[in-house]
Amino acid sequence: MITHPEKVLFPDAGITKGELAAYYETVAPIMVPHIRRRPVTMERYPAGIGGPGFFHKDVSKGFPDWLERVEVPKKGGIVHHPIVSNTRSLLWLANQNCITPHVWTSRSPHLYQPDICVFDLDPAEEAPDILRAAALGLRDLLNELSLTSWVKTSGSKGFHIVVPLDAKAGFDEVAAFAHTVGSALVKRDPAHLTQEFSKADRGGRILVDTGRNGYSATFAAAYAVRARPGAPVSAPCRWDEVERGDVGPRSFTLRTMAGRMAEVGDLWEEMGKHGQSLQRAMDRVRRI
Numbered sequence: 001m002i003t004h005p006e007k008v009l010f011p012d013a014g015i016t017k018g019e020l021a022a023y024y025e026t027v028a029p030i031m032v033p034h035i036r037r038r039p040v041t042m043e044r045y046p047a048g049i050g051g052p053g054f055f056h057k058d059v060s061k062g063f064p065d066w067l068e069r070v071e072v073p074k075k076g077g078i079v080h081h082p083i084v085s086n087t088r089s090l091l092w093l094a095n096q097n098c099i100t101p102h103v104w105t106s107r108s109p110h111l112y113q114p115d116i117c118v119f120d121l122d123p124a125e126e127a128p129d130i131l132r133a134a135a136l137g138l139r140d141l142l143n144e145l146s147l148t149s150w151v152k153t154s155g156s157k158g159f160h161i162v163v164p165l166d167a168k169a170g171f172d173e174v175a176a177f178a179h180t181v182g183s184a185l186v187k188r189d190p191a192h193l194t195q196e197f198s199k200a201d202r203g204g205r206i207l208v209d210t211g212r213n214g215y216s217a218t219f220a221a222a223y224a225v226r227a228r229p230g231a232p233v234s235a236p237c238r239w240d241e242v243e244r245g246d247v248g249p250r251s252f253t254l255r256t257m258a259g260r261m262a263e264v265g266d267l268w269e270e271m272g273k274h275g276q277s278l279q280r281a282m283d284r285v286r287r288i
Contacts, residue, residue: 002095009048009099012229015254020225021094023254028087030266031223037107039070039081041218042098049099049227056096057081067092070108072216083108099227100234102218105174106167114174115167115275118219119182120209121158124202128248130192134206135159135242138185144288145181145281150271151242153249155226155234158206159242160219166275171215177278177285178210184288222268225254233257236267 005018024031045053058079059069068083084090084101093101105114119138123131135151138161142149150162165174179195185208186193194205212219220226220234231254241247252260 002091007048007097009045009097010229010231011048011050013231013255015231017094017097020099020231020254021091023225023257024090024094025087026258027223027261028090030261030269031221032084032086032090033272034222034268035084035101035103037070037083037085037109038103038105038221039072039079039108039111039216039218040084040093040221041081041102042093042096043100043102043227044097045099045227046097049229053099053227055102056098064092070111072111074216100224101221102224103221104216104218105213106171110167112170112215113167114169114171114213115165115272117163117165117174117178117278118210118212119161119163119178120154120207120212120219121161122154122207122209123157124199124204124206126157127192127206128245131158131206131249132242132245134185134189134193134208135161136239137188138181138208139239141181141185141188141288145284147276147281148274150236150268151239152222152234152236152268153232153247153251155220155224155232155250155252156228157249159249160234162271164271164274164276166277169278171213173278173282175210175213177282178213180282180285182208182210184285223257231255235260238264238267 002021007017042056059082069080072079105116152160224234226232232250233252235252237247
């Protein structure tokens with residue numbers, strides 16, 4: 001049961017907590033397989049996106065008996081992350097005013113073996129053509145390494161490019177690989193791309209953020225709503241849509257996703273069947 005479904009979470013569009021929950025209930029059959037057994041960090045907005053929000057990792061009290069959790073070691077203690085395993089648990093997150101579930105790149109019980117590698121292209125300013133070129137450039141670079149990649153809108157300013165892995169490498173190896181690929185990409189277009197995390201040092205360039213690949217790091221889940229005006233969704237898309245410029249970072253919203261799903265289904269449905277090894281790719285990228 002969703003409490004206070006009438007609460008407005010997105011004032012600009014009049015989107016309520018009940019509407020957010022209804023979206024997650026609708027999308028659950030295709031969303032849950034992508035986040036199942038991944039530790040979740042909730043991005044919560046108790047008063048809606050017009051008020052303060054916060055990230056909530058540890059669920060140690062005030063949770064139902066049926067909610068799955070995973071104990072994750074941290075310095076000086078343990079974090080009890082919630083786990084989404086079905087529609088019911090996804091709706092529990094929504095009832096906590098969790099607009100965006102952020103998830104790990106690994107799954108329980110194999111928490112130290114990521115099964116995806118994530119690249120986050122984060123523009124400092126709106127530049128659709130440059131962003132599109134960067135996304136396609138990264139796809140092509142990964143192709144040179146014999147790695148197939150999938151793409152989704154971030155629902156914010158950029159794109160997330162994801163490489164499915166065979167889960168044999170650890171966090172350190174995957175993070176090192178991602179950083180090396182990011183460096184190689186920046187070298188190909190240093191006028192538009194950077195790995196400088198500080199906005200002051202970016203000079204208006206797109207950040208090639210590979211920091212989502214370390215232990216306990218998270219990224220916005222596929223099909224997650226983002227806490228932005230209009231309730232944009234981080235939605236899987238096709239590379240040809242990116243090529244044509246048909247899709248941008250905020251092309252899809254909570255209210256348009258039903259039509260999108262009816263049209264294309266789950267574009268990432270097959271991704272989990274294509275786990276790839278980084279062994280040869282790491283050797284190759286060092287020679288680029």
